[in-house]
Amino acid sequence: LNLSDTSVGSYFYRALPCELCKAIYPTYVTVGNERTPLVEVPRTQPPFIVLENMVRDSQQHASRGLHVISLAEKVLKLGRG
Numbered sequence: 107l108n109l110s111d112t113s114v115g116s117y118f119y120r121a122l123p124c125e126l127c128k129a130i131y132p133t134y135v136t137v138g139n140e141r142t143p144l145v146e147v148p149r150t151q152p153p154f155i156v157l158e159n160m161v162r163d164s165q166q167h168a169s170r171g172l173h174v175i176s177l178a179e180k181v182l183k184l185g186r187g
Contacts, residue, residue, distance in 0.1 A: 118159075119147060120171030151178040 122131045122145065134141050157173040175182060
């Protein structure tokens with residue numbers, strides 16, 4: 107995860123792979139009777155948007171993920187503008 111210190115910013119989330127076998131770790135783990143997220147994802151102040159980074163090449167799965175961008179305190183500009 108690429109995280110900022112505040113809930114107003116943005117971050118990039120991708121599934122975590124094992125360094126040895128490259129298998130994707132589960133999103134949740136169960137300890138006893140309690141289901142817990144493997145990685146805590148910060149709450150993002152609304153309004154926010156989620157953009158999915160899609161790749162066609164199977165060799166580039168490491169760059170696949172989600173960009174979570176808060177619009178709470180700033181104007182978003184997409185593209186070259």
